[in-house]
Amino acid sequence: SQTIHQWPATLVQPVGSPLSLECTVEGTSNPNLYWYRQAAGRGLQLLFYSVGIGQISSEVPQNLSASRPQDRQFILSSKKLLLSDSGFYLCAWSTGWAGANVLTFGAGSRLTVL
């Protein structure tokens, strides 16, 4: 069966520090991978998606970047965190496009920037 792992679960970082959140999927090949951010009282916002190794699409301009160094690994990064980067980050995967297929989420990473 397929599983998705996301870490760290919580992170407290000072403004201006770097960030790296990691996500891996097991039990499937060539998944579509996604990073979402969930702000309190708001719907999930798609940040990045990837359909293959090295292929990254950004949905919104921001201080963050994503990379996919391996088929089942997706990394969310920042060189210098802003206060506004605080939030709950969710990695997800689907077989094919998320709009037509089941989207499975990881457990999430809570980022607090101080």
Add this chain to the structure above:
Amino acid sequence: KNQVEQSPQSLIILEGKNCTLQCNYTVSPFSNLRWYKQDTGRGPVSLTIMTFSENTKSNGRYTATLDADTKQSSLHITASQLSDSASYICVVSAPGANNLFFGTGTRLTVIP
């Protein structure tokens, strides 16, 4: 504008009681509608997914309905349990790659 609105924002019910959560959307064209359950501090977990031709789908004590004509969906929870306490998120998909529109969720609290 494509939007998904859920009501109520929050709900408190006694254990063992039934409840119904509402989702109205303006997304067009429509591909499918999903309901997710999200425990506090965790990622959402899929409950149901319905296409245009389906008007009811069940997953245990959870039953989702869809009226594509009025663009409304509901999630009915039967014989609630304490473990049902969570946020329930309605997500509507439009044709295309990643056209998912998320509601802000209904926060359900089940009390003993």
